[in-house]
Amino acid sequence: MKALSNMSRLQVSSDYLLLLIKVYEAKGKEFYYDDLFQRDKDIFKNKVIETNAFYLGKILKFNFTEPRLKHLSKKKLVPKNKQEALFLNIKKALHNIQNYPKEFEVLANEFDDLAKLLGKDVESAKFKTIDQKKDGTLFSNGNKINGRNELEELVKLYLKQEKTKQYELIQLIANFYVDYIHLEPFTLYNDIISYIILYAFLVKDFAVFKYVSFFESFYNVFDSYIQALNQANYYYSTGYPNVDLLQRLIVDILWSSYEKMNDFVRSYSFEKKLNKGDSIESTIRNGKEIFTKEDIRLAHPTVSKITIDRTLKRLKDEGLIQPLGKGRSSKWQRIDERKRRGGQQLDIFYFTEDV
Known part of the structure; x- marks a missing residue:
């Protein structure tokens, strides 16, 4: 001692x-x-x-x-x-x-x-x-x-x-x-x-x-x-x-x-003043291009899994994001504005950059 x-x-x-x-x-x-x-x-x-x-x-x-x-x-x-x-x-x-x-x-x-x-x-x-x-x-x-x-x-x-x-x-x-x-x-x-x-x-x-x-x-x-x-x-x-x-x-x-x-x-x-779905959308628009559902959960710990799933589906339908793979380990990709086509889901290899 x-x-x-x-x-x-x-x-x-x-x-x-x-x-x-x-x-x-x-x-x-x-x-x-x-x-x-x-x-x-x-x-x-x-x-x-x-x-x-x-x-x-x-x-x-x-x-x-x-x-x-x-x-x-x-x-x-x-x-x-x-x-x-x-x-x-x-x-x-x-x-x-x-x-x-x-x-x-x-x-x-x-x-x-x-x-x-x-x-x-x-x-x-x-x-x-x-x-x-x-x-x-x-x-x-x-x-x-x-x-x-x-x-x-x-x-x-x-x-x-x-x-x-x-x-x-x-x-x-x-x-x-x-x-x-x-x-x-x-x-x-x-x-x-x-x-x-x-x-x-x-x-x-x-x-x-x-x-x-x-x-x-x-x-x-x-x-x-x-x-x-x-x-x-x-x-x-x-x-x-x-x-x-x-x-x-x-x-x-x-x-x-x-x-x-x-x-x-x-x-x-700030989030309390927003609709939770809008807050998730803001995170996606301003975050990494490739992200996981877990990334969203960590950024919004008070938002329920159902709300996250519902928001991801809406943004997918609107053509803002697209899934990369399936299952627990699947990722999502934010689609740049210039690559969007009227909310249509895009294949990851659909667009290529000019080289």
Whole structure:
């Protein structure tokens, strides 16, 4: 517990402080998000759960294909093996956090319950018990170090530091996280638990992650995360772990998420004023020439599948687009104005450019 117990070592750079101020300014707008997205909040919640599960699955490098990972993330499927059962348990944990973000408490029992959930129908995780010699001599009576006791001490220290109100929340979370990584209190799933608990800490106080996927951003900077963790680990034994990079990484994720949220708020507000079909048409007219139905779904997460299908059919009948292939993997092509002929569907090879 060398990180949390030595918080007085921390220093904050000016650029980090400025970015942190911007994050908290953006956080102040969260009440507006809840009001704006009230009508579609369940759609956003389910979308974020799917995306979080998918990218956390990629981080953990499960031994199944990416298409299978996508299906498991999106649908209620029966697991074929223990790896899939573990992934579905992870998805359940993310679902619980997304549904009740404010209910997360920093308690040893919370960690224990998560470990039990992860091990359901897979392999049970228990608190570690380690024998330790009292004074290092061969015949001395040893003490047993219990993972639960160690975790309870860490939790107690976190709550004590939080109560002082001397430290900013991200600092507390980052230092707790590094201590937990070194503690490894369970026999299994310590890495998975650390990722999920980090997310639970953040979504409880930063509501942007109700609408934007944390694990998508985390996956995109995972190499930087490993570097940040290595830096903290290098100095850990000295009692002065350097968590600067980890703190900065978390704040960077928060800021990029708020920026993404702001962009989405603008498009969502505009879309609310439009007919949804017209909004999809605008996306198609101004987007890529070749696109998939999934591209449209990602651009318009609150629009139903039926509305998307109906709009694509209308635009096809009007000659604005044409299908390329059939089935789930089929794509669509926008037809340039000069190639359109009175709404007639065109073959992909019908027109050729002069060369």
